[in-house]
Amino acid sequence: MTAPTIRRHGRTAPTDKLALSASRLTAGDVLRVGAVGLRTRPLRAALSALGIAIGVAAMLCVVGISASGRADLQRTLDALGTNLLTVEAGKRPDGKPGRLPDQAVAMIKRVGPVLNAASLSRLPEDVHVYRNDHIPAERTNGVIVYATDLDLPTTTGATIAHGAWLNPAIAAYPGVVLGAATAQRLGITTAGPGVLIQIANERFTVIGILRPVPLVPELDSAALIGTHAANDHLAVDAAPSIIFLRAADDQVTAVRDVLAATTNPAAPYEIAVSRPSDALAAKLATERALNGLLLGLGAVALLVGGVGVANTMVISVLERRAEIGLRRALGATRGQIRLQFLTESLLLSMLGGITGAALGASVTTAYALIQHWPPVTPAWAVAAGIASTITVGMIAGLYPAIRAARMSPTEALGSV
Numbered sequence: 001m002t003a004p005t006i007r008r009h010g011r012t013a014p015t016d017k018l019a020l021s022a023s024r025l026t027a028g029d030v031l032r033v034g035a036v037g038l039r040t041r042p043l044r045a046a047l048s049a050l051g052i053a054i055g056v057a058a059m060l061c062v063v064g065i066s067a068s069g070r071a072d073l074q075r076t077l078d079a080l081g082t083n084l085l086t087v088e089a090g091k092r093p094d095g096k097p098g099r100l101p102d103q104a105v106a107m108i109k110r111v112g113p114v115l116n117a118a119s120l121s122r123l124p125e126d127v128h129v130y131r132n133d134h135i136p137a138e139r140t141n142g143v144i145v146y147a148t149d150l151d152l153p154t155t156t157g158a159t160i161a162h163g164a165w166l167n168p169a170i171a172a173y174p175g176v177v178l179g180a181a182t183a184q185r186l187g188i189t190t191a192g193p194g195v196l197i198q199i200a201n202e203r204f205t206v207i208g209i210l211r212p213v214p215l216v217p218e219l220d221s222a223a224l225i226g227t228h229a230a231n232d233h234l235a236v237d238a239a240p241s242i243i244f245l246r247a248a249d250d251q252v253t254a255v256r257d258v259l260a261a262t263t264n265p266a267a268p269y270e271i272a273v274s275r276p277s278d279a280l281a282a283k284l285a286t287e288r289a290l291n292g293l294l295l296g297l298g299a300v301a302l303l304v305g306g307v308g309v310a311n312t313m314v315i316s317v318l319e320r321r322a323e324i325g326l327r328r329a330l331g332a333t334r335g336q337i338r339l340q341f342l343t344e345s346l347l348l349s350m351l352g353g354i355t356g357a358a359l360g361a362s363v364t365t366a367y368a369l370i371q372h373w374p375p376v377t378p379a380w381a382v383a384a385g386i387a388s389t390i391t392v393g394m395i396a397g398l399y400p401a402i403r404a405a406r407m408s409p410t411e412a413l414g415s416v
Contacts, residue, residue, distance in 0.1 A: 031347075035347060036344075038344065038348060041316070044312055047308075048311075048312040048348055048352070049348055049351045049355060050352065050355075051304055051306075052306070052309065052348075052353055052355075053355040053359060055299070055300075055356065056352065056353050056357055056389060057357075057363065058360070059360070059381070059385055060361060060364065060381055060385055061363050061367075064361065064363075064364030064375075064377040065368070067377070068367075068368040068373040070376075072372075075374065081246070082249075082252070082277040084157070084245070084246055084275070085244070085252065085256055085273060085274070086216075087104070087242070087243040087245070087263050087271060087272070087273055088241070088243075089270060090271060090272040092267075098270035100239065100242075100264070104243055104263045104264070105117050105118070107263065108243060108263060110262075111262055113254065115245075116151060116246050117244065117246075118148070118151045119148070119240035119243045119244075120146045120148050120149075120152070120241060121148070121227065121239055121241055122144060122145075122146055122242075123145040123230060123234065123236050126200075127199065127234060129199050130197065130199075132197070135198070141182070142221060143182045144218070144221060145223045146223070146225070146241075147224075147225055147226065147229070147230035148166070148224045149227070150165075150167065153165055156213060156219065157213065158210050158213045160177075160208050160211070161211045162189075162191050162208065163190075164191075164207055164208050165207075166207070171226025171227070171229060172228040172229060173229060174204040174205060175229070176197065176199065176207065176224065177191075177207060177209070178191075178210065178222075179209075180213075180220050181221045182223055183206075188209065190209075191207055192207070199223065204229075215276040215277065216276060256273055259273045306349075306392035306396045309345060309348055309349055309352075309392070309396040310395075310396035310399065312348070313341060313345050313401075314400045317400045317403055320404075324337060324404055328407070328408070334406070338401045338402060341397060341404045342394070342397045345393045345396055346393040346394060346397065348393060349389045349390060349392055350389060350390060352389060356389070357386060360385070361377045364376075
């Protein structure tokens with residue numbers, strides 16, 4: 001009796017000699033087979049994933065810490081306001097320093113959108129501050145003495161850490177308010193009766209200590225006295241050297257444009273107008289350049305991790321030739337072998353990526369809390385970090401996967 005036949009590829013062949021068709025792997029099968037190498041060599045897999053994790057964590061830390069810093073700056077500016085402007089005397093045409101008119105503050109206050117204004121008058125450079133009269137004359141601590149208007153805190157946003165601010169009664173007497181850095185340099189932690197410092201040849205009572213002033217950092221290293229005290233006790237004519245003013249939020253640019261001509265109508269070109277919040281924004285822009293460098297270092301670390309994954313996968317192919325040969329002999333196709341090793345590489349990279357994302361977010365949060373910043377880890381950065389690890393894993397596993405798929409069953413089993 002003739003065996004049943006079937007036409008295949010243009011030829012007739014007995015059905016009992018037909019090769020069995022290759023079975024298809026489900027997604028679950030692919031994951032289980034791809035995870036075999038990770039389970040059997042956990043230490044090697046962990047070390048390879050660590051390289052990926054370090055790269056992702058480095059990039060997330062850079063982005064997260066930068067975002068946290070920007071959030072803190074924005075919070076600071078929201079609290080202090082961005083409507084503070086400063087007016088200073090610039091250079092005259094002959095190169096000599098200019099001078100603000102004595103009526104400059106009064107003229108600025110006449111501008112409609114100006115909410116308030118206050119001046120500082122820098123005293124001559126030979127007026128120094130000492131803890132007491134036993135300190136050597138050359139140890140000035142870099143403290144600058146200013147005569148100030150009484151509404152300076154309202155204008156600049158300065159606040160008192162200890163003691164009190166100058167008032168009309170005290171401003172005519174030898175009382176002084178110290179900036180935060182000045183108090184630290186002089187070793188003064190409290191203010192009040194009995195706390196004295198030496199200014200020139202006069203003893204002044206420390207009545208207050210300021211907190212740091214972010215928008216006006218020159219106040220941190222200043223000693224502030226009243227205008228009448230400067231005239232009566234130090235014999236100094238206190239002319240304004242810098243003026244601070246607050247303008248209506250929606251009129252800051254308009255006020256800025258007219259300040260020079262308002263302050264000194266005869267020579268507006270001698271007046272310099274600035275906005276302190278712009279300096280903070282410029283500082284942040286400078287930090288972004290450094291952040292770009294750090295991101296580059298993180299990318300290099302991620303690349304090194306990818307090379308580690310590729311090396312691990314190549315060695316895995318060489319060590320598992322018997323497994324590859326056996327699977328090929330049992331009917332696994334080249335595509336299934338290729339998919340197995342590519343899946344293993346992707347799983348290894350994703351393990352490193354997820355670990356790195358968690359590590360980077362944790363470090364960012366810890367650093368931000370130490371700096372008293374709002375912790376921010378952008379979701380796009382986490383997604384980009386994990387996506388980059390998938391890309392690295394795919395590239396790193398491509399060559400080993402192709403190499404494993406090209407290995408014939410006889411070659412793989414014969415090398416055992």
